[in-house]
Amino acid sequence: MIDVNNSTYHDKVVIRLIQFSVIWAVVAMTVGVYLSAELIWPTIDFGQFWLSFGRLRPLHTNGILFGFGVSALMGTAFYSVQRTSHVPLFAPKLAWFCCFAWQLVVLTGGISLLGGMTSSKEYAELEWPFDIAITIVWVCFGIVFFGTIATRKIKQIYISNWFYGSLIIVIAMLHIVNSLAIPVSLTKSYSIYAGAQDAVVQWWYGHNAVGFLMTGGYLGMMYYFLPKQAGRPIWSYRLSVVAFWAFVYSYIWAGPHHLHFSAIPEWVQSLAVVMSIILLLPSWASMINGIMTVSTAWEKLKTDPALKFIVLSLAFYGLATFEGPMMALRSVNVVSHFTDWTIGHVHSGALGWNAMVTYGTFYFLVPRLVGVELHSVRLANIHFWLALAGTMLYIIAMWGAGVSQGLLWLSIDEIGELSFSFKDIMSSMTPYYALRLVAGLIFLGGTVLMAYNLFMTLKGRDAVVVKVPPVDPAYGVNS
Amino acid sequence: MSGLSLHKKLEENIGLLIFGILFVSSLGGLVQILPLLNQDMTEAAKNTRVYSALELTGRDIYIREGCSVCHSQQVRPLIAEIERYGPYSRAEEFIYDRPFLWGSKRTGPDLHRVGGKFSDDWHRVHLVDPRAVVSESIMPGYPWLARRNATQAGNIVAKMRGLRYLGHPYSDEDIEAAPGQLEGLKEIDALIVYLQRLGTAYTGERSQ
Numbered sequence: 001m002i003d004v005n006n007s008t009y010h011d012k013v014v015i016r017l018i019q020f021s022v023i024w025a026v027v028a029m030t031v032g033v034y035l036s037a038e039l040i041w042p043t044i045d046f047g048q049f050w051l052s053f054g055r056l057r058p059l060h061t062n063g064i065l066f067g068f069g070v071s072a073l074m075g076t077a078f079y080s081v082q083r084t085s086h087v088p089l090f091a092p093k094l095a096w097f098c099c100f101a102w103q104l105v106v107l108t109g110g111i112s113l114l115g116g117m118t119s120s121k122e123y124a125e126l127e128w129p130f131d132i133a134i135t136i137v138w139v140c141f142g143i144v145f146f147g148t149i150a151t152r153k154i155k156q157i158y159i160s161n162w163f164y165g166s167l168i169i170v171i172a173m174l175h176i177v178n179s180l181a182i183p184v185s186l187t188k189s190y191s192i193y194a195g196a197q198d199a200v201v202q203w204w205y206g207h208n209a210v211g212f213l214m215t216g217g218y219l220g221m222m223y224y225f226l227p228k229q230a231g232r233p234i235w236s237y238r239l240s241v242v243a244f245w246a247f248v249y250s251y252i253w254a255g256p257h258h259l260h261f262s263a264i265p266e267w268v269q270s271l272a273v274v275m276s277i278i279l280l281l282p283s284w285a286s287m288i289n290g291i292m293t294v295s296t297a298w299e300k301l302k303t304d305p306a307l308k309f310i311v312l313s314l315a316f317y318g319l320a321t322f323e324g325p326m327m328a329l330r331s332v333n334v335v336s337h338f339t340d341w342t343i344g345h346v347h348s349g350a351l352g353w354n355a356m357v358t359y360g361t362f363y364f365l366v367p368r369l370v371g372v373e374l375h376s377v378r379l380a381n382i383h384f385w386l387a388l389a390g391t392m393l394y395i396i397a398m399w400g401a402g403v404s405q406g407l408l409w410l411s412i413d414e415i416g417e418l419s420f421s422f423k424d425i426m427s428s429m430t431p432y433y434a435l436r437l438v439a440g441l442i443f444l445g446g447t448v449l450m451a452y453n454l455f456m457t458l459k460g461r462d463a464v465v466v467k468v469p470p471v472d473p474a475y476g477v478n479s
Numbered sequence: 480m481s482g483l484s485l486h487k488k489l490e491e492n493i494g495l496l497i498f499g500i501l502f503v504s505s506l507g508g509l510v511q512i513l514p515l516l517n518q519d520m521t522e523a524a525k526n527t528r529v530y531s532a533l534e535l536t537g538r539d540i541y542i543r544e545g546c547s548v549c550h551s552q553q554v555r556p557l558i559a560e561i562e563r564y565g566p567y568s569r570a571e572e573f574i575y576d577r578p579f580l581w582g583s584k585r586t587g588p589d590l591h592r593v594g595g596k597f598s599d600d601w602h603r604v605h606l607v608d609p610r611a612v613v614s615e616s617i618m619p620g621y622p623w624l625a626r627r628n629a630t631q632a633g634n635i636v637a638k639m640r641g642l643r644y645l646g647h648p649y650s651d652e653d654i655e656a657a658p659g660q661l662e663g664l665k666e667i668d669a670l671i672v673y674l675q676r677l678g679t680a681y682t683g684e685r686s687q
């Protein structure tokens with residue numbers, strides 16, 4: 001019996017989340033550009049505490065990761081989990097709560113960072129009241145997501161949902177453990193961990209925030225939207241399954257590669273090196289799986305900017321996950337650690353992978369959500385080239401800066417004295433920083449074009465009503 | 480049960496899948512973190528001085544201003560680094576650091592051994608306007624630190640009580656005397672006291 005169903009998907013909340021995500025992208029990247037400029041002209045904070053580099057930088061990272069990133073991940077998770085489960089969202093009101101409560105957390109959290117409320121732990125800077133608020137919203141996100149899966153009409157849980165699911169579960173675990181602290185006032189708390197222990201806990205968190213937010217979540221996006229956009233099933237479902245478990249298992253061990261040559265035990269560092277090398281395999285497995293999926297649809301690449309973005313993002317994903325394991329080797333890390341090389345690595349992943357896969361997904365999704373064509377394919381193509389140029393220029397500038405910093409800091413002459421003073425090395429960075437500023441402006445310019453394009457596509461239109469299609473009994477829950 | 484049929488169960492049962500993810504992802508953390516949390520720090524505690532009220536206030540200002548996004552506090556055991564900054568950092572030195580401030584980026588130099596390197600007066604000028612002493616510096620200036628009173632940087636009594644709860648050896652007298660020690664000082668004074676003590680608080684035999 002074919003299951004006839006009159007319910008419809010909840011897509012309005014998806015549109016809203018995408019809009020918020022785009023706004024955060026523009027805001028947080030503008031902050032990134034400003035930071036780049038401050039490293040060239042340090043006085044442009046005009047003596048204002050809230051424009052000071054040390055306070056703006058966490059605003060950039062939090063605004064991007066939690067504003068742009070999480071809003072996009074939440075929106076696309078809500079969209080795809082309904083389609084892959086053949087049911088509307090579980091608890092749609094709660095989904096709306098997640099949408100708005102999250103924006104409120106990011107907005108007020110951002111302001112608190114400018115006000116100097118910070119734990120100083122990277123990507124976990126927000127103080128304890130926000131930590132509690134984040135936990136509440138996150139649990140609600142989990143209820144909506146897993147509730148939808150639990151009420152699904154399709155027997156099999158599709159692979160994209162595993163990745164989104166691992167994002168929700170693992171980030172919850174990391175966030176709670178790393179944020180444990182004793183509050184001493186509304187705006188200040190002390191970590192329950194101290195010194196070297198705190199360092200290990202923090203980078204267990206920090207590395208896996210990268211792993212499960214900037215990688216796991218976005219792989220979920222890739223595994224759903226790439227096959228959709230290419231009109232082909234995923235190349236090897238089995239490979240994606242193996243890659244998933246290898247990814248979940250090995251990522252967790254790699255955190256201490258952020259603490260090479262520091263005062264934590266050697267064995268912890270060595271274990272992290274081995275695990276970082278192993279990580280190359282599941283990372284490249286997902287990349288290859290994605291690329292092979294499009295391999296029979298190359299002709300679409302010529303005309304479809306959304307697909308171009310997603311395929312290019314996979315190339316940068318491959319680059320970042322090759323560079324990462326190399327930087328985890330102690331002999332390379334000795335040069336790269338503490339330098340702009342790390343910043344280059346971060347942004348090859350952040351711009352090339354996270355931002356581009358999101359852009360591709362938005363170009364695919366937004367017209368579809370309101371049932372029209374994209375406002376301008378030409379603008380989207382221009383955006384593609386701006387994004388590519390901006391990313392390349394950013395990475396090249398930071399490689400130049402990072403490698404020279406790293407080598408010059410370490411260089412000693414024949415009689416064992418330092419060859420260069422810190423100040424001289426610092427002064428020689430200006431050209432690289434200027435190049436990075438240009439790169440940032442180009443990338444930001446592209447993002448603004450997209451914001452305009454999506455705004456015009458959405459303007460005055462409402463979400464099209466999509467009925468939940470009938471389920472083929474062969475794949476149904478009761479088969 | 481063969482691997483494949485086990486996996487088929489996971490693919491079709493959301494409860495099992497959630498449990499599977501939680502189990503697999505917690506292994507690494509348990510192995511790496513638990514042994515560290517159980518380490519015996521009594522020896523280190525005997526030889527390390529806890530932060531005074533003024534130093535603690537300075538440290539919290541350092542955190543508030545985000546100095547750690549540009550400065551590391553972690554000298555690595557490399558010849559060039561020991562030459563440039565001083566003896567490399569040891570775990571015992573950080574037992575009262577909540578949170579740790581090792582940093583991940585050196586836009587400015589490492590500060591773990593900066594204590595005693597410059598005079599208080601040099602810091603006072605440098606922090607307000609770095610370019611007054613290092614003409615090409617790209618460090619931001621912090622003029623407001625010279626205007627704000629040290630007592631404005633949070634309730635010192637509540638802070639020390641919180642830390643005592645976490646095991647820092649503060650006596651009742653220490654805590655009672657704290658507000659008086661901040662009286663009449665500016666935030667910049669507290670920050671300088673903190674900078675001058677960096678890397679000097681450990682008095683015991685160095686292990687390793």
Ligand code: HEM
Pocket residue numbers: 122210214215254257258259276277279280283317320321322323324325326327328329333336337338342345346348349350353354583
């Ligand atoms: C196999 C995969 C990867 C490995 C093994 C890896 C390894 C590393 C290493 C060794 C560092 C330098 C740590 C240091 O010296 O301080 C690093 C930093 C970083 N990586 Fe990766 N990486 C990988 C993939 C990625 C991807 C795909 C992204 C993002 C999209 C990313 C984002 C970051 C970030 C944000 C940092 C900077 C952390 C900080 O210091 O604040 N990584 N990674």
Ligand code: HEM
Pocket residue numbers: 029030032033035036057060061064065122342343346347349350351354355436439440441443444548583584586
């Ligand atoms: C217009 C684009 C962007 C510009 C100009 C920019 C600029 C910057 C700058 C100047 C820094 C500080 C570097 C330093 O302290 O030396 C930074 C850090 C960072 N940015 Fe961006 N950024 C951009 C986009 C992004 C995006 C899209 C992401 C994430 C998806 C991102 C994630 C990060 C992270 C995680 C860090 C901290 C790195 C670390 O601690 O090692 N940025 N960015």
